[in-house]
Amino acid sequence: MMLPLRVMLIADDPLVRTGLAALLSDGSDCMVVGQMASDANVVAEAEVYRPDIVLWDMGWEPVDVARLECLADLRDHGIHSVVLLPDAGTGTEAWQVGARGLLLRQVEVDRLVSALRAVEQGLVVWDEAVAMPMVTATADALxxxxxxxxxxxxxxxxxxxxxxxxxxxxxxxxxxxxxxxxxxxxxxxxxxxxxxxxxxxxxxxxxxxx
The missing domain is CATH 1.10.10.10 (Winged helix-like DNA-binding domain superfamily/Winged helix DNA-binding domain)
Known part of the structure; x- marks a missing residue:
């Protein structure tokens, strides 16, 4: 029997945290072990909760430097993360600093759970809408x-x-x-x-x- 996937939630909006926790706990094989806002010491919290994966909702605002630094810290500590993005054009920076799952905020819960599992197992998951701008940006930059x-x-x-x-x-x-x-x-x-x-x-x- 597959063990529940231990998920730590990060979102600045408490209603979003509550909603995601309810979605992941309702009939999926996920167990939410911790919830916090992005201004917390996320690495220290991860050491306490010991999640298998971090799910980070970036809200509707542009992704700022502080949150990108936290994503980099998580990667440096060997903690995989899946990021929920406001739109298709905001994934490149999150990918560059360590996020291995890039999904739009309106993702369906079944796809979200599948992505969490895949990233926890070492795979990379990009929403199709997110992938194209990233590939184009990388090709233009090289x-x-x-x-x-x-x-x-x-x-x-x-x-x-x-x-x-x-x-x-x-x-x-x-x-x-x-x-x-x-x-x-x-x-x-x-x-x-x-x-x-x-x-x-x-x-x-x-x-x-x-």
Whole structure:
């Protein structure tokens, strides 16, 4: 018998949290183990609740940097996440920092549960409407250096020198947490699995010179 999937819910609207919890608990094989708003320490909460997966409703507003940083932190701690997006054009940044499931907010509950299960098992799930803008954006970005922001380029250049996050943060007068966020974004944009691979790929594309 398959064990219930332990899901931790994140949503700023308490009514959305309540609604999602009810949907997932009603006849599905999911068990909601924790609920919180996005301003919580989501990694610390995940360590308490020990979910199999995180379901994060992004609401109707644009996805902001703070929530993207939290997604990156979850990925760094080995916690898979599925994100509910407001529209089809907002998935790229969430994907780059670690979300492995990208669905629109109006997804049907059966598809949502299937996506949660698939991502928990190591698969990637994109809603069809979300996938096309992402593929197009990635294809447009690959040839040129403009796939990286100026700050990401600065961070990448210092990574190429073999500097740790703390030194990079000191050099750029930003926090280590922000450096970590930029590193995750760089890896996502370049399709790299490590810092070293990101430097190698960037060098091959002429984004940096060693």
């Amino acid at each position: 040839p040129g250096a403009d796939i990286l922001t100026p700050r990401e380029h600065e961070v990448l250049t210092l990574l190429a020198e073999g500097l740790p996050n703390k030194i990079v943060a000191d050099r750029l007068h930003i926090s280590e947490h922000t450096v970590k966020f930029h590193v995750n974004a760089i890896m996502g944009k370049l399709g790299a699995q490590s810092r070293t691979e990101a430097v190698v790929l960037a060098t091959r594309r002429g984004l940096i010179l060693l």
